[in-house]
Amino acid sequence: MLPFKLVYSDDYYLPIGAHVFPAEKYNRIHERLLASGVAAPSDFVVPLPATDQDVLLVHTPQYVEKLKTGTLSAREELEFEVPYSPELVRAFWLAAGGSILAADYALNDGAAFSIGGGFHHAFPDHGEGFCVIHDVAIAIRRMQRDGKIRNAMTVDCDVHHGNGTAAIFAGTRTASEPLPSAPTAAMRPSRPARAKMRSSHAGDVFTISLHQENNYPAWKPPSSIDIDLPDETGDDDYLAWLDSALNSGLRQFEPELLCYLAGADPYREDQLGGLSLTIDGLKRRDELVFRAAKARGIPVMVTLAGGYALKLEDTITIHCNTVVAAKEVFTGNR
């Protein structure tokens, strides 16, 4: 039995047909976790959909109304890059409910996963890049509304910049350090990544994004810390930058909840990514995040975000490894 819960529903499946986004990945991860013995049936809990009230904590009433009544413009639907349907909207409401439940469990147990979610390209008034509503932001705002937390940190390791996250939480945090310190000389990238720290009003959610600079989205609104990585960044450079960003963020901010977006798409064989991480490097990435949180006693809520490996099996392995990494760290073996 795992020392944390895995929130999952067969209805996480996104009804989008044949698509570069492998909608069946959630189901396949669930199967693999059980078949491999990493998890037992009792480790899983089934979420309910978010309520409209929950969704409205982040999204505009106009946008929610359009989603629910099917009155988006053709352009708004195109921006999703997945086909609009009422079923799609239901799946996203369920993903948001799953992230709310995972956040709740994380606060109780120290960690929890949603075997879904991480839709970090959704903005308050529109969706894009396969993301309709922002499940992680909704979960944070719900925990705050319920008085369970005052502040949170997002650590976004998807290969794509967390533009929706940055926009939603813009202006909510003052950064007091100019930049995360660069990785040690031995680990410094040959083509250095650029770290950017923004400065804004004091507030409640600190956002960290490590991503490939030359990739979608073209417009990257500033996170609290952005690490713009060059193409083909490999394991060691990536891990050095992640370590640096986490240390910098956690020196200046003490979150009551850490929301980790464990995207599988920094993988070297990803179809939509241009970084060069290995499967082993991605697991070490997960361990780094979990150890940083555990060392400081910060509860971690994990969502999966993207993953478009040439071989679906690799995407499944990378996501399952995130659960394995948490199991190893939170049962205290490593």
Ligand SMILES: [Zn+2]
């Ligand atoms: Zn991505």
